[in-house]
Amino acid sequence: MKKIIKNGTIVTAADTFQGEILIEDGVITQIGANLNAAGAEVIDAKGCLVFPGGIDPHTHLDMPFGGTVTKDDFESGTIAAAFGGTTTIIDFCLTNMGEPLKKAIQTWHEKSREKAVIDYGFHLMISEINDEVLNELPHVIDREGITSFKVFMAYKNVFQADDETLFRTLVTAKDLGALVMVHAENGDVIDYLTKKALAKGNTAPIYHALTRPPELEGEATGRAAKFTGLAGSQLYVVHVSCAEAVKQIAEARSKGFDVWGETCPQYLVLDQSYLEKPNFEGAKYVWSPPLREKWNQDVLWNALKSGQLQTLGSDQCSFDFNGQKDLGREDFTKIPNGGPIIEDRLSILFSEGVKKGRISLNQFVDITSTRIAKLFGLFPKKGSIAVGADADIVIFDPSVERVISAETHHMAVDYNAFEGMEITGEPVSVLVRGEYVVRDKQFVGKPGSGQYLKRAKYNSNLPESENKPLSI
Numbered sequence: 436m437k438k439i440i441k442n443g444t445i446v447t448a449a450d451t452f453q454g455e456i457l458i459e460d461g462v463i464t465q466i467g468a469n470l471n472a473a474g475a476e477v478i479d480a481k482g483c484l485v486f487p488g489g490i491d492p493h494t495h496l497d498m499p500f501g502g503t504v505t506k507d508d509f510e511s512g513t514i515a516a517a518f519g520g521t522t523t524i525i526d527f528c529l530t531n532m533g534e535p536l537k538k539a540i541q542t543w544h545e546k547s548r549e550k551a552v553i554d555y556g557f558h559l560m561i562s563e564i565n566d567e568v569l570n571e572l573p574h575v576i577d578r579e580g581i582t583s584f585k586v587f588m589a590y591k592n593v594f595q596a597d598d599e600t601l602f603r604t605l606v607t608a609k610d611l612g613a614l615v616m617v618h619a620e621n622g623d624v625i626d627y628l629t630k631k632a633l634a635k636g637n638t639a640p641i642y643h644a645l646t647r648p649p650e651l652e653g654e655a656t657g658r659a660a661k662f663t664g665l666a667g668s669q670l671y672v673v674h675v676s677c678a679e680a681v682k683q684i685a686e687a688r689s690k691g692f693d694v695w696g697e698t699c700p701q702y703l704v705l706d707q708s709y710l711e712k713p714n715f716e717g718a719k720y721v722w723s724p725p726l727r728e729k730w731n732q733d734v735l736w737n738a739l740k741s742g743q744l745q746t747l748g749s750d751q752c753s754f755d756f757n758g759q760k761d762l763g764r765e766d767f768t769k770i771p772n773g774g775p776i777i778e779d780r781l782s783i784l785f786s787e788g789v790k791k792g793r794i795s796l797n798q799f800v801d802i803t804s805t806r807i808a809k810l811f812g813l814f815p816k817k818g819s820i821a822v823g824a825d826a827d828i829v830i831f832d833p834s835v836e837r838v839i840s841a842e843t844h845h846m847a848v849d850y851n852a853f854e855g856m857e858i859t860g861e862p863v864s865v866l867v868r869g870e871y872v873v874r875d876k877q878f879v880g881k882p883g884s885g886q887y888l889k890r891a892k893y894n895s896n897l898p899e900s901e902n903k904p905l906s907i
C-alpha cells in the first residue's frame with residue numbers, strides 16, 4: 436500500500452524544507468515536490484512538522500527491580516511511546532551472574548515479542564566478565580545484533596560491577612565492535628552514605644538525593660571516561676544529571692576520547708526540591724542519579740546545545756505510587772527507583788527546548804532520533820527521512836497547547852511525573868514502517884506488530900569520521 440505525505444514541513448537533523456514523502460512497502464521511496472502518487476493514500480500534514488520517529492535508547496519495560504516489577508510492559512510502554520512520537524526503543528536486557536547470556540536474552544524476547552507495537556532492540560547488561568561470557572559475546576553480536584553493553588557502577592550488591600569488569604568490558608567491546616554504556620555513580624560511597632543516613636533515622640525520600648551527591652556521579656563519569664581513553668574504546672554515559680558529569684564528558688571529548696552523553700527530560704525540567712514534596716509524594720521523583728539542584732538544568736541545556744551531550748533518553752522505569760513506590764514509606768532505600776517518562780520525551784524537548792529557543796529544530800531531531808540511530812547501529816534504516824529509510828514518521832502539530840496529566844496519558848502507572856506541566860506541541864499521527872500506529876491521536880496499532888531489530892556493530896555502517904568527537 437502506497438502512502439504520500441503532503442503539505443507538511445519536513446525536518447531532519449540537517450535540514451528543514453517543504454516537500455512530499457512517498458512511502459511504498461514501508462519504506463520511503465521518494466522525497467520531492469509534486470510527486471506522482473497514483474493510487475496512494477494521501478496524508479495531509481498541513482500546518483505540521485514531519486520528522487523521523489523518535490528512538491528511545493533507554494527504557495526498562497517489564498523489568499524486575501527492588502522486589503517488584505516495572506508497571507509498564509512492552510505493550511503499554513510501547514503504546515505510550517508511540518503516542519509520544521517514538522517509533523523505536525532499545526530496552527535493557529538484564530542478566531544474572533552465573534547464568535548464560537542466551538537465557539537472559541531469551542527472556543527479553545519472550546517479554547516483548549507478542550506485545551511491542553513499535554520496533555525494538557536490546558542492550559545487554561554485563562555484570563561479570565569470565566570465559567563463559569567472553570565466549571558468548573561474539574554470538575550476542577552476530578546472531579542477536581546486540582551491539583551495546585551496559586555496566587552499572589552503582590547499586591552495590593545488586594547490579595554493580597567492579598572496575599576490572601568495566602575495564603575488561605571496554606577492551607572486549609573495542610575488539611568486538613560494541614558500544615559500552617555506563618551508569619556512572621560511585622556505588623561504594625553511596626552505599627556508605629546510605630547506611631549512615633538510615634542509622635541516623637533519615638528515612639525520607641530527600642535522603643535518596645542527599646546520599647547520592649553530584650560529586651559521586653562526576654567521579655564515576657571521569658573514571659569511566661579515563662578507562663575508555665586507556666582502552667581506546669567507546670563509551671556512552673546514560674542519564675547525565677549534573678554539571679560535574681558534563682564536565683568530565685567534555686574533558687574526555689576534548690582529548691579525543693570516544694565518549695558520548697545522554698540526558699533525560701526529568702533532569703532538564705525537574706529538580707531536587709521535588710523530593711521534599713509532602714505526604715511521601717517525593718517518592719514519585721526518586722531516580723538514580725537523583726534530581727539535582729535547579730541550576731544544573733542550564734548546564735544540561737547548554738551541553739545539548741553545544742554538543743557536549745548528544746542524546747535524550749527517557750530512562751522509562753515506571754512504578755505505581757500506590758503499591759510500589761510506597762514500599763519505601765519507612766525507608767527511602769526501598770523506594771523503587773525510576774519514573775514514567777516514555778510518552779512525553781519528544782514533546783518536552785520540543786516545548787522546553789525548541790519553542791524556548793534553547794536548541795534548534797534540527798538539533799531536536801538529532802538528539803531524539805538521528806544521533807541515537809548512528810550510535811546504536813540503526814542508521815540509515817532508522818533515524819532519518821531519506822530515500823531507502825524505513826517510513827518511521829511523526830506528523831507533529833507544533834502549535835497545539837496541552838497539559839501533561841496522568842488522567843490523559845497512556846502509560847499504565849497511577850501518576851505522571853510532569854503532572855500539570857503546560858507544553859506546546861503533540862504528535863497527531865505516527866507511522867512505523869509506513870503503517871499507522873497512531874492516527875489522528877487514536878491508537879490503531881497492533882500488539883506484536885513491532886519488529887525486533889538486529890543492530891550493526893558500532894560505527895560499522897557510517898563514514899569513518901562520522902561518530903568521532905572533535906579534538907579541540
Ligand SMILES: [Zn+2]
Nearest residue numbers: 493495750752
Ligand atoms: Zn536506566
